[in-house]
Amino acid sequence: EVQVLESGGGLVQPGGSLRLSCAASGFTFSSYDMTWVRQAPGKGLEWVSVIYGDGSNTYAESVKGRFTISRDNYKSTVDLQMDSLRVEDTAVYYCAKVGESSSFDHWGQGTLVTVSS
Amino acid sequence: IQMTQSPSSVSASVGARVTITCRASQDILVWLAWYQQKPGNAPQLLIYAASSLQSGVPSRFSGSGSGTDFTLTISSLQPEDAAIYYCQQGSTFPRTFGQGTKVEIK
Numbered sequence: 001e002v003q004v005l006e007s008g009g010g011l012v013q014p015g016g017s018l019r020l021s022c023a024a025s026g027f028t029f030s031s032y033d034m035t036w037v038r039q040a041p042g043k044g045l046e047w048v049s050v051i052y053g054d055g056s057n058t059y060a061e062s063v064k065g066r067f068t069i070s071r072d073n074y075k076s077t078v079d080l081q082m083d084s085l086r087v088e089d090t091a092v093y094y095c096a097k098v099g100e101s102s103s104f105d106h107w108g109q110g111t112l113v114t115v116s117s
Numbered sequence: 118i119q120m121t122q123s124p125s126s127v128s129a130s131v132g133a134r135v136t137i138t139c140r141a142s143q144d145i146l147v148w149l150a151w152y153q154q155k156p157g158n159a160p161q162l163l164i165y166a167a168s169s170l171q172s173g174v175p176s177r178f179s180g181s182g183s184g185t186d187f188t189l190t191i192s193s194l195q196p197e198d199a200a201i202y203y204c205q206q207g208s209t210f211p212r213t214f215g216q217g218t219k220v221e222i223k
Binding site for chain 1: 147148149150152154158159160161162165166169171203205207208210211212213214215216217
């Protein structure tokens with residue numbers, strides 16, 4: 001059974017940093033891309049970043065230069081290092097496995113990041 | 118690529134047929150997925166590649182379309198289908214989602 005589990009959310013001041021982690025199991029982790037999607041309170045879904053099996057990555061313009069995605073294929077984990085956080089980064093952050101036709105086929109339960117003074 | 122869903126909300130009776138549309142601002146071939154999100158839960162994949170049913174998803178859900186115009190159909194609405202539905206394009210970066218369609222049960 002595929003499982004995805006995020007951790008690391010919390011309250012941080014504007015300008016601060018936070019590191020999210022995503023642990024995956026139930027599939028050959030190194031063979032799949034992984035992605036982060038966020039959802040601000042009461043809002044829709046916003047794609048954040050993707051990391052491919054070889055470690056290359058892509059970011060949304062809204063986080064480029066501030067967020068860094070990485071993976072450890074031995075531990076089956078994906079991290080999202082978030083620096084220079086802004087109030088507008090407040091959201092539930094979901095980690096998901098990328099499946100067929102670039103769909104996101106398995107999601108974690110999400111972790112809440114609150115950026116506030 | 119901008120994804121536009123309609124309607125923004127729909128209310129229908131149990132057993133009714135419900136159709137949600139999603140329009141892409143440019144041709145995305147069949148790089149289109151649909152998700153269901155219930156309050157307090159993560160989104161769940163329903164349809165990928167515009168019309169392929171994800172494993173474990175009830176057959177009353179179906180998807181169609183290609184290019185710029187897509188539809189998600191619930192053939193016989195059930196109480197457990199009350200949720201927000203999102204489309205998402207997987208053609209180009211950044212990946213983008215529609216704004217969501219809220220389905221309510223009358």
